[in-house]
Amino acid sequence: MLCAQGVAAHLMLSSLLLQLARASLPAGCLKVSDILSCSNLGLKWIPKELPVTAATLDFNHNHLARLEEDSFAGLPHLVTLRLAHNHLSNLSPGTFRNASGLRHLDLSSNQLNKVDNHYFQELVRMEELLLFNNHIVRVESQALISLSNLHKVYLSHNRLTDFPFFSIQEHSHPFLVTLDLSSNRMPKLPVEDIAALPASIQGGLFLHNNSLICECAMYSMFKQWEQKNFISVRDYQVEHTCLVYGEPRASVQFLKHTRFFENCTVKEQIQLGETENMKVDAGDSVLLECKTSLKGQQLTYKWVSPHKEYIVLPGNNDTMRMYANGSLEITAVRIEDSGVYWCMALDHQHSRNETWEVTITVTTHSHDPEPFNTGFTTLLGCVVSLVLVLIYLYLTPCHCWCRKQPLPATPSPANECSAQSSILTPTPPATTEGPGRKVCHFSRSSGKHSLTPDIWITLSTPQ
Template identity: 80%
Template sequence: MLCSQGVAAPLMLSSLMLHLTWASLNPGCVKVSDILSCSNLGLEQVPKQLPATAATLDFNHNHLVQLEEGSFAGLPHLVTLRLAHNRLSNLSPGTFRNTSGLRHLDLSSNQLHKVDNYYFQELVSMEELLLFNNQIVRVESNALISLINLRKAYLSHNRLTDFPFFSIQEHSHHFLVTLDLSSNRMPKLPLEDIAALPASVQGGVFLHNNSLICECAMYGMFRQWEQKGFLSVKDYREEHTCLVYGEPRASVQFLEHSRFFENCSIKAQGLLGDAENNLHVIAGDPAVLECQTSLRGQHLIYQWVSPHQEYIAPPGNNNAMRMYANGSLEILEARIEDSGVYWCMVLDRLQSRNETWEVNVTVTMRDHVVEPFNTGFTTLLGCVVSLVLVLMYLYLTPCRCWCRKQPPPATPSPANECSAQSSILTPTPPATTEGPGRKAGNHSIVPDVWTTVSSPP
């Protein structure tokens, strides 16, 4: 016990001396566990000596103008770096050398003018990149190519007039779900490049508050995103504006007021709808969603995303959906709430490629045809019953003249014939009405028949 204490004591003392030495060189910084905060200290450069155990560095709200090459080298555990609200106008080559484990980088609210190709080429583990509220006018075509694990990129509130959508349409960013390009100065959008983006990326592209010129194809794309329930449109509906004839003073909220696009052709509005597969299902029935892909091989990985942003992987989930080896997704018993757009993502890890496929599922209640059948059957049954009653009346009605003895008539007369059929079916009364109990006239044939029958012999 004494020996172990004797060994541990020098190590603790050495660590304490190192911490005191570092603190004396960086007054005002606060270190808690693996977090180092040097925010709001008026620093003009990053301290030369940084603790090797730091996982989070916070240099927000300082006066940093430039970052030197290898400013953050020697920090093997660095995961988060915050450099917001400084005066950085560019990044030197090699700034993030030997920081491949960095996953969260905040460069927002600086004075960056562009995003060059070499800025982030070492950051292969990057997941979240914040570049909003700068002065960026251009993003180079390969600036994000190395960020293969990127999930969220924020470039809003800049001065972008375009963006290289084609650089991420080759399915190089498997995990990208948010690309915020709102509040920039883009007049037109490369709709074909956007259409080539994976469906998971399209659902997270934010383009509101730009200087878009009103045109049918642009309007059709956003209308389709609205129908798919994309949050980028749903949550910022009123902030989607365009300029009529490019006139800055003629801005219109085109999702709220669509009368300017009433003459747009369906073809223009359906620009992104060619790759969709529509599936109609009756509630309660099973449905199989096929995942169509051009990728081939034994190393494909399939995954589905439901309309409720729920990831579904083999063998399925919640006993409501089942996945098969070929990527097909089966809805065991379709419900109304299962309606929406399903995304199938296919990943080929050997070739670092992936593809997506959309299936638009519409679940409706079963149409009941019982009512028309009942109406027809009831009508038919009524006709049969009516016919039976008529036949019974014609042939089974008792006639009293057959049961009573009547004096033979002096002369045969149609009036003395006891026939219910003649009484009912004779359309015109006889011209002569001789006989007992008859009156001359052309009216009341049936009452006269009953009078003759009921008179005593």
């Protein structure tokens, strides 16, 4: 009896707490399962009481100007936080304390003017960070250092004049495949620092629509990316521009106006990891090996496809199968499977990483018959024609008579009719009679191989 009363009291208390929590939410907020949406309500602060079961919080399109410390503490299931289209100009230390499970953070379209080192240091599981369309002029060198699980970072449409590329080198961010720095104000690029980035980061580095001053080093880098069919260059060829001598009115395209770079030499960039090139026929299967010098039982492997898709054990679909040793098998290869594949070998025990790059070129089978050689067909035609003439002259029965011409000065055999004719004409020649000439007529009425019309042969005799 007492136990039943205790259970009933507990249920009543839980219900009361839930009602109080709902009462503390602003009017207009919508809660569905583990999603709380309070967007476009004109809010100026985050509600103090938030549902502890919330996995997604949506505060887009409000008037938030600041976030208090521990604004999102006590939310153990929080994974996605949307704060876009507000008036945030900076983040106080401790804003995301006790929110380490956060993986997707959208701070786009605010008024942030920098990214300080302390902004995201607690978000060790962060995978996607959206900071585009702000007023950011600087990203501190340690701002992303603790976010080793980052997959995608969007910093486009800001006011950046540089970026600390050195802070994401040496495989400190093994999962990073997209870094969007497009539409900023960078006049120069640290090409050597970019070349030292892992291939997986280079393949998803977007640098178009900046204020770049034309330089051979940058031209060389973009040309190499074009040859590797990197998506950043392939999809934004026209937007890769630079200013000749820094003149805003003299803008040229890196990958189109090549005459401005005639004296530049395309140099091979230094890359971490090794590379391999493979050619495969469409429809065939191919096995990609993840070659690494790392040893041990604690190794894990990950592949990144040309379409920025992660592939882990056992594989992502029926066409891509991954094995325990890191090898990746692609069955029934298609043309769209062409591109650069990156394998990342991770040694968690010793905190070491290595990459292996494989470039696949898929070709199609050609079933068209090989054309005959023109010279051979011409010679064959001549031989066949000669054989037919000889067959006709020697094997076809016919009645042949010769019209005797006036004898020349040098006697010759009478009624000479030779098969060695010089001219074949369908009608009797009108002007060929003369000294030393005879005309031989082959009747079309004799023999089953007769010709139509009659054939007249003019024979010449030596003078």
